[in-house]
Amino acid sequence: MDEKQPIPIDSGGDDRGWEKRFSVLSRKILGGANRGHSRSTFFKSMLQMLHDASQCDAVELRLIEMGRLQHCELNPNTERAFRLILLPPRRNPVDELIPCIGQDNAKEQLCQFVVDGCIDTSRPFHTTYGSFWTGDTSQTIDIGDGRTQTSKKRKLRIGGNFPSLVVIPFSFEGENRGLLLLKSKRIDFFSRADVKYFEEIAQILGVAIAHWRAQIALQERVKELTCLCEMANIAGRPEISLPEILQETVELLPKAWRFPDIAAARIMCDGITYKTPEFRGGLQSLYAGIIVNEKKRGGIDVAYIRKVREYDEGPFLKEERNLIDAIADEVAVIIQRREAEEEKEKLEEQLRHADRLATIGQLAAGVAHELNEPLANILGFAQLVSRDPEKSETISKDIDKIIAASLHARTIIERLNLFARQSPQKKGLVNLNRVINEGLYFLESRCTKAGIEMLRILDPDLPEIIVDQGQMYQVLVNLVVNAIQAMPEGGTLTIRTTRRDEQIGFSVEDTGVGMDDEVIKKIFVPFFTTKDVNEGTGLGLAVVHGIVSSHGGEITVESNPGSGTIFNVSLPLN
Ligand code: ADP
Ligand code: MG
Numbered sequence: 315m316d317e318k319q320p321i322p323i324d325s326g327g328d329d330r331g332w333e334k335r336f337s338v339l340s341r342k343i344l345g346g347a348n349r350g351h352s353r354s355t356f357f358k359s360m361l362q363m364l365h366d367a368s369q370c371d372a373v374e375l376r377l378i379e380m381g382r383l384q385h386c387e388l389n390p391n392t393e394r395a396f397r398l399i400l401l402p403p404r405r406n407p408v409d410e411l412i413p414c415i416g417q418d419n420a421k422e423q424l425c426q427f428v429v430d431g432c433i434d435t436s437r438p439f440h441t442t443y444g445s446f447w448t449g450d451t452s453q454t455i456d457i458g459d460g461r462t463q464t465s466k467k468r469k470l471r472i473g474g475n476f477p478s479l480v481v482i483p484f485s486f487e488g489e490n491r492g493l494l495l496l497k498s499k500r501i502d503f504f505s506r507a508d509v510k511y512f513e514e515i516a517q518i519l520g521v522a523i524a525h526w527r528a529q530i531a532l533q534e535r536v537k538e539l540t541c542l543c544e545m546a547n548i549a550g551r552p553e554i555s556l557p558e559i560l561q562e563t564v565e566l567l568p569k570a571w572r573f574p575d576i577a578a579a580r581i582m583c584d585g586i587t588y589k590t591p592e593f594r595g596g597l598q599s600l601y602a603g604i605i606v607n608e609k610k611r612g613g614i615d616v617a618y619i620r621k622v623r624e625y626d627e628g629p630f631l632k633e634e635r636n637l638i639d640a641i642a643d644e645v646a647v648i649i650q651r652r653e654a655e656e657e658k659e660k661l662e663e664q665l666r667h668a669d670r671l672a673t674i675g676q677l678a679a680g681v682a683h684e685l686n687e688p689l690a691n692i693l694g695f696a697q698l699v700s701r702d703p704e705k706s707e708t709i710s711k712d713i714d715k716i717i718a719a720s721l722h723a724r725t726i727i728e729r730l731n732l733f734a735r736q737s738p739q740k741k742g743l744v745n746l747n748r749v750i751n752e753g754l755y756f757l758e759s760r761c762t763k764a765g766i767e768m769l770r771i772l773d774p775d776l777p778e779i780i781v782d783q784g785q786m787y788q789v790l791v792n793l794v795v796n797a798i799q800a801m802p803e804g805g806t807l808t809i810r811t812t813r814r815d816e817q818i819g820f821s822v823e824d825t826g827v828g829m830d831d832e833v834i835k836k837i838f839v840p841f842f843t844t845k846d847v848n849e850g851t852g853l854g855l856a857v858v859h860g861i862v863s864s865h866g867g868e869i870t871v872e873s874n875p876g877s878g879t880i881f882n883v884s885l886p887l888n
Pocket of ligand 1: 792
C-alpha cells in the first residue's frame with residue numbers, strides 16, 4: 315500500500331481540475347444509482363468508487379434506514395473485502411437513532427459527536443461543515459463540545475489500524491442520517507482539501523442513495539402490479555376453474571420475489587394445496603392468510619429454498635410483506651367472486667328448472683283435459699256393457715279390466731291436474747303437526763309390515779300456517795310412500811317439523827337406497843320414475859313440487875346412493 319500515492323486533491327488554486335474530478339465522480343455515483351441494483355451490489359459499487367477516488371485503504375458507510383443501522387465497509391486488504399450488515403443503531407441522549415454502532419469506544423463516541431453536530435468547528439480537526447478529520451489516531455484529540463459551548467474538554471484517543479481518518483456526516487431523504495468514513499494506514503494521508511472534496515461528494519451520495527431507494531421501491535411496485543395484473547388476467551379467463559386459477563397463481567408468485575430462481579410458493583385453500591414443485595415445509599417463509607367474508611379459508615406461503623445472503627435485510631423485503639398481503643386479498647376477492655357466480659348459476663338453474671316444470675305442467679293440464687272426455691266415454695260405455703246380463707264370463711272379466719284401467723287413468727289425470735294446479739286451492743289455518751299425525755296414521759301399518767321404524771320429531775310449538783290441508787296431506791303421503799318404497803329391506807323413517815325464523819320446515823328422511831346425481835336431476839319431472847309400471851307413475855314428486863311452490867315454499871333433496879335420502883320442505887309462515 316505504501317507505494318500508493320494520494321491523488322493531489324488539493325488543487326492549489328487549480329479550480330478547474332477540482333471541478334472536473336468532482337463532476338466525473340458525481341456523475342459516476344448518480345449513474346450507479348440508476349441501474350436498479352440490489353442493495354449489496356449498489357453499496358459495493360458506491361464504496362468502490364469512493365475507494366478508487368480517495369486512494370485510501372478502507373471506506374465505511376453507515377445509514378439509518380427503517381429503524382436499523384446499515385453498515386457497509388470496503389477494505390480490499392481483508393479476506394472479505396466487502397461486507398454489509400444490519401445492526402441495531404445507537405441512540406443519542408435525546409433518544410434519536412444515529413448511525414453509530416452500539417459499542418462505547420472512542421471511535422463510536424467520535425461518530426456520535428459528528429452526527430449530533432457537537433463538534434467545535436473552530437478546532438483544528440474539524441471543518442466548518444461539521445466533519446472530523448485527523449492524520450494520526452494514536453494521538454489524544456481534544457474535540458471540545460460545540461453544542462454546549464462550555465469548552466468542556468472531550469479528549470479521545472481513537473487508536474486502531476488507520477491513523478488517518480475522516481468522518482463526514484450527510485443526510486438523505488431529508489430526515490435520514492448517514493456517515494461516510496474514509497480510512498488510511500498512512501499518517502497524515504488526507505488534506506483539508508480532500509476532506510472538503512469528499513464532503514461535497516457525500517452530499518451527492520445522499521442524493522444517489524435516495525434515488526436508488528426510490529428506484530427499488532418503484533421496481534418492487536412494478537413487480538407487484540405485474541403480478542396482480544397477471545392474476546386478474548388468469549381469473550378473468552372464461553371457463554377457468556378455481557383450482558386452475560390457484561395453481562396458475564401460485565406459479566406466478568416466485569417471479570414477483572427478489573430472488574425468483576430460489577423462490578417457491580404454496581397456496582392452501584379449503585384444505586387443498588397448490589404449490590410450485592420446489593416448495594417444501596420447514597423453510598422460512600412469508601405468510602398471509604386468505605380471508606373470504608371474514609372466514610379464514612387458507613393461506614399463501616412464499617419461501618426461499620436456499621439461504622439468502624443475510625446482509626440483504628433479512629430474507630424478505632418490507633415491500634414483499636405488503637405484496638403477499640395484497641396477493642392474499644386478491645385471491646380472496648377471486649374466490650368470493652367465483653362463489654357468487656356459482657351461486658347465481660345455481661339460482662338460474664333452479665329458475666330454469668321451475669320454468670320447465672311449469673311448462674310441462676301447462677302441457678299436462680291440456681293433455682289431461684283432452685283425455686278426460688274420451689276416458690269418461692270409455693268408462694261410461696264399459697260400465698254400460700258390464701250391466702248387460704247376457705255377456706259371457708270372459709267378456710265380463712275383460713270389461714272389469716277396462717273399468718279398472720280407466721279408473722287408474724282417471725287418478726293419473728287427477729294428479730296431473732293437481733300438479734298443474736288446475737284444481738282450486740282451499741287454504742285455511744292448519745296445524746302441520748296434526749296433518750302429519752293423521753296422515754301417518756294410515757301409513758303406520760304399511761311401515762310395520764315392511765320392517766320400518768317410524769320416528770316423529772315434531773316441534774310442539776309449531777305455529778299454525780295458512781295452507782291447503784288436503785294438498786299438505788298429499789305432499790306428506792307422496793314423500794312417505796317414496797321413502798317406504800326406497801327401504802325394501804326395512805330401515806328408519808324420520809319425519810320432522812321445525813320452525814326457522816319465518817319458515818316452517820318439514821322433512822322426510824329415510825335410510826333407503828338413495829339416489830345418484832343423474833336421478834336427482836330428474837325426480838321432479840312428471841312421469842320420471844325408476845319403478846315398475848304398477849309401482850310408480852312418476853308423478854308423486856312432480857305433484858309435491860307443484861304444491862310446495864304454489865304455497866311459496868321450497869323443496870330440496872339430499873341423497874347419496876346407499877345412504878338414504880332426505881327431502882326438506884320449507885313453507886313461509888305468511
Ligand atoms: P314414482 O314414485 O311414481 O316413481 P316420484 O315422482 O314419486 O315417482 O319419484 C320419482 C323417482 O324419484 C322415483 O322413481 C325414484 O327413483 C326417486 N325417488 C323418489 N323418492 C325417493 C326416495 N326417498 N329414495 C330414493 N329414490 C327416490
Ligand atoms: Mg312416488
